[in-house]
Amino acid sequence: MTAEIGQAAIYLSVLSCLWAIVFLGIGLWIRNARAIQSGRNAVVATFILISIATGALIYGFVTDDFSMKYVVEVSSAAQPLLYKIAALWGAMSGSLLFWLWLLTVGGAIVVWQNYQRNKQTQDTLADYSLIPIAIVQLFFVILVTGLIEGIYNPLARFPNGQVVADGQGMNPLLQTPLMAIHPPTLYIGWISLTIPFAFAVGALVSGRIGSGWILRSRRWMLFSWIILTIGITLGGNWAYKELGWGGYWAWDPVENASFMPWLLGTAYLHSVMIQEKRNMLKLWNILLITLAFQFTLLGTFITRSGIITSVHAFGGSGIGGYFLSFILASTAGVIGLIIYRWNRLKSANRLESLLSRESAFLLNNWLLVGLTLIILWGTLWPIISEAINGEKSSVPEAFFNKVVIIPGLLLLFLTGAGPIISWKKITANNFRRMFLLPLVIGLIGGALTWGFLALIGYTFPLYSVLCSFAAVFVLAAIFAEFYRGAKLRAKRQETSFVNGLNLLIQRNKRRYGGYIIHIGIVILYIGIMGSKGYFLLESQTMTLGESMEVGKYKLTMIDSFEKEYSNYLRSGVIFDVEKNGKRIGTMEPALHAYYTAKPDEEPTKESAIQHLGVNDLYIALASVPRNIKTGGVVNVQVYYNPLIGIVWIGVAVMVLGGIVAIAEKSERSKDALISEA
Amino acid sequence: MKKQSRLKIIAASAVLLAGMMFLVVAMTRSTSMRHFTPALLVAAENEAHDQRVQVDGLIAVGSSQWDAVDFKLTFAIQDRETEATVNVIYEDRLKPDNFKDGGSVFVEGKYDATQNLVVATKLMTKCASKYEGAESAVSTDETSYISE
Structure with a gap:
């Protein structure tokens, strides 16, 4: 029954989104306060409806309702509660619902902040910006209704009352606390970018393109920026700890998709200062925030559309077309508004010298946007190369590493x-x-x-x-x-x-x-x-009692072990670690064989990481043979990663700096709004 | 004076833009690798011989062999649509998690057409996150790769 209520809530939210768009639009057009209020209420209603739908899905997970398709796909009875809830964003339909829910939270917050603010001043900027927010919400609502080919409703049941005995469960690799936090963190970062974008659109529509929208959107952007920074790093940290290849960043399209909006957001946080201080770059700021928002959608498009299938064989899910259409339509809309407001977007001041704070900001922006485009180029090279000469090619990690160094060092300076x-x-x-x-x-x-x-x-x-x-x-x-x-x-x-x-x-x-x-x-x-x-990398085939050397470190494999846990068997070996002849500790790289794993699924690597100050010694194993005690061999891969601890500290x-900066509630922003209005 | 500094700014921007474009084009040319399915690679063996290539396909069932003593993985990549296969050798590196018969695999390395062999320097299997199409409610179609 709860699933049906959730489905009904999703359908109703189509209406509440439309209601918000129409009533806010009309209300602002004819300056009717009641219509505007009705539109605001509809935005809150969407939030309530989608919360009900999300709650119904979580209820399905918690009660192991295996008549629901999505629950079967990503959850199982034995899955710990934390991962049952994390299953919400474990696959496509649920993650779209979760994305939508976060967006409705954002909408509700904008309404709330506006309510607080309007006690003092009458300001319609937020009302204008609720329209684009509702439009983006409507797009996601339509995606999760299940009426669109390619995505089923996350609350849908199997046809004919079919019930499956148990769900398939989440992949064990994802069952780590880091993986439970990483995706929602990135989602929050991406989605909160919608709000400053909406303020920019609101400013364009209302025609007030001074610093009012900038001040309102800046803190939202800073919030997105902090969250994206955390989210991207959690992903790198997870890869480092779980995947056994000793690295944290490989310029994978999925990583790039999260990094590009971050770069654009960083550029925006800098360029708004120029608009505030010198009343320049108005158009540029609107373009930047639009790009940043579009890149969050583009990231979804790149990774989920199947467009780079031949390189990374992403599950082609058919939603790519919808995302691309939405990106193109909304960009066209913004460009139309920019042309409409062209006269108000001119800068009041000009750059006076090549060596000035303004130029430094501009160069920073050029470099950040340039880096974004370079990364986009590399990510889309398979498509570009095919378009150029019909041969599909792609660029390796080395391309990115080489090409970002010089702009990266300039940025550092x-x-x-x-x-x-x-x-x-x-x-x-x-x-x-x-x-x-x-x-x-x-x-x-x-x-x-x-x-x-x-x-x-x-x-x-x-x-x-x-x-x-x-x-x-x-x-x-x-x-x-x-x-x-x-x-x-x-x-x-x-x-x-x-x-x-x-x-x-x-x-x-x-x-x-x-x-x-x-x-x-x-x-x-x-x-x-x-x-x-x-970094240093050494691979060796070893038997018990043997040693290998990596840099100054000597590793001796002294023993093996096997231990049963509630949902997996842990087997591994023990290394004695010496530095310059002095014993400094032991390390236990292992493998986890999950009891729920299918017969052909191999155990997952649980690398051992020894922090030596800010340097890491990292050991990964391929397998632990049964005959290890009687001379069986183990394949060992050891990394020495200097200064890697500093990455996380940085x-x-x-x-921390972001939190300090966001704590400033700009009093000036109110003044600016009043003087502008 | 003002005009002069505007010119300078435009010139500097142009230099920066040109520099970045040059960097990108040069790096693309020097690192870009052609991408093949096993069937296409076999068909293009003359062109692809001794080149760095990327091959994407499935791990041919029963083909994979892990030689622990020599720290060596050998297997064949099978085309997704045809019977064509390409042999792969991958040495001194661990197998990625999720390496299993019939699974999707992606390799990068030098192709030796005489032996129909790719000496892989990079091997990736499918990643665990499972964003998939609608019809696969009960399959585990996965998305990105885990790099090794």
Whole structure:
């Protein structure tokens, strides 16, 4: 019965979405407050209806209702409760419903914030932006109704009252807590991008393209950015821990699909500052946010449409066409609105000099958008190459690694140069005061890195030297900013340096939160440089008692073991780890054989990871033979990943900086709105 | 003065754009690999001989052999539609999870037409996430690959 209620709720939400679009549209057109209120209510109604549908599906999982198609597909009676609920986004139909539900939450939040705000001011921007939100909701509602070929309703039952004895369950590889959080995190990040996009559309429709929409959308974008940062990293962390290939990023189309909106969002967060400060780049900002939103849909299209089948054989599911149509239609809509509002989109100011804060921001944007397009090019190369000469080709990981280095290093340099270069035009004084010392320190850092790498046998590590130079320069530049600001505050308030620093950050959370993010970026770069550039990989066939060497480490396989757990059998070997002849611990790489696995499914690798400071020793096994105690051989693959710990630390610092920055509730935004209205 | 700096900005943007495009085109040319199904690879053996290629197909049932002593995996990739197969050798690397008879597989490596053999440097099997078509409610059609 609950499934039927859920289905009915989905059908009704078609009406509530249409209601919202029509009544908000008419209400704003003829300025009728009651119609507008009715439209807002419909947005809330959609949220309630989709919550009912989602709840009904979760109820199906929890009660093991194996008459429901979707429950059978992704859940099973023995599945732990956490993964029964995570099954919600375990396959196509459910994940679309989940996506839709998050979008309705976003819509409801916009209504709520607007209600709070309207106690003080009458502002219709949010009402305008509810229309595009409702349109996007309608698109997803139609996808999950089951009326469209290719996707069934997630609440549908098998025909003729058929009930299956047990579900197929979720793949064991996905049954880790990380995998339970990773997809919803990315979804939240992607979906929350809809809201700033909707504000941009609202601004275009209403004609108020000043800084009002920017201020409203900026915090939403920062929120998306933080969540996407976390989501992407969780994915990398999961791959690193679970997949046994010792890496965390492989430029897979799915990874690229999550990374591209992140890059565009980063560009947007920077370019809005130019619009705020100098009233420039209005059109660019609207284009950027539109692109960022479209890239979240494009990501779905790329990974789910089957369009790159021959390379990665994604299940061609037939929804690609709908996504592509929606992308094209909504982009055409935005372009139409831009043409309609062309006169209001002109910049009030122009760039005055090549060496200025504005130019630095612009270069940052060029590079970020450029990187996005390069990654898109590489991801779509199979299609592009076929279109060019009829031969399907694709580019390997190496393409991406090589092509992102130079723009990536320029961007790194800008994270330090951008915040310290003066607006309008650099002056000799600005250069002497702000740049000279960080540059010198950076050069020393680069030289030291060179010396160190030369000592351990790398003769001309150009990129590492450049990366270290830029990294040290950025750190010096940003710490100097903190130092100068804190000292000034301390002096003015006649308090200690630490208090001054605290006050400094409190008073301008956005700016200094941003600087903290920049510090995180530097740390991340150093981690990537070490782990991608200098990892060691050794493979060996071993028997008990044998040893192998990886760098300074000696690994001796001393024993094997087998242990039963509630849903799998764990078998593995024990290594004694020595560094320079000194014993530092043991490691236990293993394999998990799930009892529910099908006969032809092999056990999954459970690699052993030993953190040695920020460096990791990583051991993966192929199999543990039954005769291991009597001379059977084990195939071992060992990675030494230098500085990989710094990757995670860097991301953590970035997230921390994001949280500091988002904490600033801009009072100016209200003023701006009032003055604009 | 203003006009001059505008020119500079345009010139700098052009240089940047040209540089990026050059980088992309050059890297695409130097790394791009042709993609084949086993049937197409066998048919194009002269062109593909000694080239780095990508092959995508199914693990031929019963063909896979894991030689633990030599740390070596050998198997044949079968075409999804025809009987054509290509042999694969993959050394000194672990088998990815989900490597099983009849499963989807994707390899990258150099093709030796004389032995109809790909010496693989990269081997991927299908990933665990299962976004699939509607009709496959009771199948486990999966999507992306896990790279090894």
